[in-house]
Amino acid sequence: MKKIYILLVLLVALTMNISAADQAQQPVQPRQGATPQSNMPLAEQGDSAYAKGNYILAEKLYLEALKKDGSSAQLFYNIGNACYRQGNLGKAVLNYERSLKLDPTDQDTRDNLEFVQGKLTDKQIDNGSFMLSLKNQIVEWFTADTWAVIAVVLFAVFIGCMAVYLFSNVVITRKISFFGGSLIFIITLITVLISFAAANRTESNDYAIIMPPAAQLSTSPREARTQSEQAFLLHEGTKVLIVDSISSSAEGKWYEVKVGARDRAWIKASELQRI
Numbered sequence: 364m365k366k367i368y369i370l371l372v373l374l375v376a377l378t379m380n381i382s383a384a385d386q387a388q389q390p391v392q393p394r395q396g397a398t399p400q401s402n403m404p405l406a407e408q409g410d411s412a413y414a415k416g417n418y419i420l421a422e423k424l425y426l427e428a429l430k431k432d433g434s435s436a437q438l439f440y441n442i443g444n445a446c447y448r449q450g451n452l453g454k455a456v457l458n459y460e461r462s463l464k465l466d467p468t469d470q471d472t473r474d475n476l477e478f479v480q481g482k483l484t485d486k487q488i489d490n491g492s493f494m495l496s497l498k499n500q501i502v503e504w505f506t507a508d509t510w511a512v513i514a515v516v517l518f519a520v521f522i523g524c525m526a527v528y529l530f531s532n533v534v535i536t537r538k539i540s541f542f543g544g545s546l547i548f549i550i551t552l553i554t555v556l557i558s559f560a561a562a563n564r565t566e567s568n569d570y571a572i573i574m575p576p577a578a579q580l581s582t583s584p585r586e587a588r589t590q591s592e593q594a595f596l597l598h599e600g601t602k603v604l605i606v607d608s609i610s611s612s613a614e615g616k617w618y619e620v621k622v623g624a625r626d627r628a629w630i631k632a633s634e635l636q637r638i
Contacts (some may be wrong), residue, residue: 405431409441416491418448443472447479453599455479457572460602460638464565467503484598492624503558510558517551563580570622571635573601580628584617594628606631 371578403411409424417425422445429438443458459476462469480487505513522543528537579587580594587593597603616632 368402388525394409398615404428406438406441409445413441413445413448414582418445421445422449434461434465434540436462436469436472438471439465440475443475443479447475449550451574452479452482453574455637456483456573456600457538460570460572464638467564468505468507468509480600483600485601488603498560502557502564502637504555507558507561507565510554510561514551514554514558517547517554520556520557521547521551569605571603571605573597573599573603573630573634574595575634576601578630578634579607580620580627580630582618584611584629585614595626603630603635605635605637 407584409421413421425442439458439462443455446454462472502573524540527540576599580588582594603620608617617629
C-alpha cells in the first residue's frame with residue numbers, strides 16, 4: 364500500500380513539473396485590457412502623448428482621430444488644450460468654440476475659453492444687443508436634442524391637462540387644467556423655437572476666429588494701398604461674424620466681417636478659420 368501511495372505522489376509531482384515546464388516555455392500573455400500602444404485608439408494615444416508633455420504629437424493624434432472617427436466636443440476640447448500648451452492661442456480659441464458649438468453645457472470648456480480669451484490682445488467686443496445676448500444665453504443652456512426632449516415632455520403634460528379639462532366634472536379642476544394647459548402650450552412653443560435655434564447654432568458657420576498674430580482689415584476687398592483704406596487691426600483669437608464674401612482672380616477670396624455692434628471691414632479669407 365505504501366508503495367502505491369509513494370508511486371502516486373511521484374506521478375503527481377512529475378505531472379506538476381511537466382505542466383510548469385510547459386508554462387515556462389509559453390510567452391507571458393497580456394492582462395485583459397492591456398493593449399499595445401500601436402493598437403490603442405488614436406484619441407487615447409493623444410491622451411498618452413499629452414500626459415507625457417508631447418503636445419505637438421497629441422494635437423496630431425487628436426486631429427487624426429477627428430478625421431477617422433468624426434467630430435466630437437471632447438476631441439475639440441482636447442485639441443484646444445494641446446494648442447494652448449503650445450502657445451497657439453488662436454487655435455485654442457477656435458477649438459474651444461467648436462467644442463461649445465457641439466456641447467454648450469460643458470463648463471470646463473467654457474472656463475478654458477474664458478481663461479484663454481483673457482490672454483488675447485483684443486478683448487471680445489459685445490454686440491451691443493441685450494436681447495440677442497439673452498437669447499444666446501438661453502439657447503446655450505442645453506443642447507438642441509435636450510431642448511427637443513423638453514418640448515416633447517411639455518407637450519405630453521399639455522395633452523394631460525386637456526384630458527383633465529375634457530373629462531373632469533369638477534369646475535375648479537377644469538379651470539386649473541385649462542389655464543395651466545394653455546400656459547404650458549405657450550411654453551412648449553417657445554421651447555420648440557429654442558430647439559430650432561440651438562440646432563441652427565450647431566450647423567451655422569457664420570462665426571470665425573482670426574488666426575495670424577495680427578491682421579490688417581481693409582475698407583474694401585483688397586490689400587490696403589493707402590492709409591485711408593486701412594480699417595483697423597485685429598489680433599489672434601478674436602471672434603468675428605462673417606456677413607459677406609467675394610472672390611476675384613486678382614485679389615483672391617475676401618470676407619466682410621462684423622466686430623461688435625457696428626464695425627465692419629474686409630479681411631483675407633486665409634486669415635480666418637470658421638468655427
